Amino acid sequence: MITGCSSKTDSGSAEQKTTSVGAVSSPSAAAAARPDSPWSAFARLMEGNKRWVDGSLQHPHRDPGRRQFVAEEQKPYGVILSCIDSRVPPELLFDTGIGDLFVMRTGGQVVAPIVTGSVEYGPMTSGTPLIVVLGHTRCGAVKAAYKATRSTP
Numbered sequence: 001m002i003t004g005c006s007s008k009t010d011s012g013s014a015e016q017k018t019t020s021v022g023a024v025s026s027p028s029a030a031a032a033a034r035p036d037s038p039w040s041a042f043a044r045l046m047e048g049n050k051r052w053v054d055g056s057l058q059h060p061h062r063d064p065g066r067r068q069f070v071a072e073e074q075k076p077y078g079v080i081l082s083c084i085d086s087r088v089p090p091e092l093l094f095d096t097g098i099g100d101l102f103v104m105r106t107g108g109q110v111v112a113p114i115v116t117g118s119v120e121y122g123p124m125t126s127g128t129p130l131i132v133v134l135g136h137t138r139c140g141a142v143k144a145a146y147k148a149t150r151s152t153p
């Protein structure tokens with residue numbers, strides 16, 4: 001499931017906002033231009049996932065300049081709720097770096113009130129434009145839940 005949290009369209013303002021931060025003008029900061037719409041955020045995730053699939057990872061936003069850039073504040077462009085399964089770490093699957101995503105992981109990406117609050121944190125405090133609930137194949141948690149419903153009289 002993918003949910004957008006904004007109706008804004010891309011107008012280049014993300015680049016303007018990032019560069020107007022001023023203090024950091026490294027290539028990493030330029031690459032930090034945050035997508036400001038659900039569509040552009042999703043496109044960024046898909047670009048990273050393509051690199052994952054192709055084996056052409058860039059490992060963006062992990063250098064000292066990026067760490068300095070996000071030390072003052074964070075404005076991730078995506079919220080990911082995914083499974084705890086060790087085979088599906090969102091940061092790796094989408095080839096992202098520090099400050100790119102808010103990630104919550106529960107078995108079978110189950111949502112409970114405490115998780116809901118964490119999912120809402122990014123959109124509420126940082127204007128994060130995209131929420132993704134990321135399922136996967138061969139999920140042990142989903143399989144166990146299904147099995148439990150079948151064994152109940």
Ligand SMILES: [Zn+2]
Pocket residue numbers: 083084085107108109136138139140141142
């Ligand atoms: Zn799973």
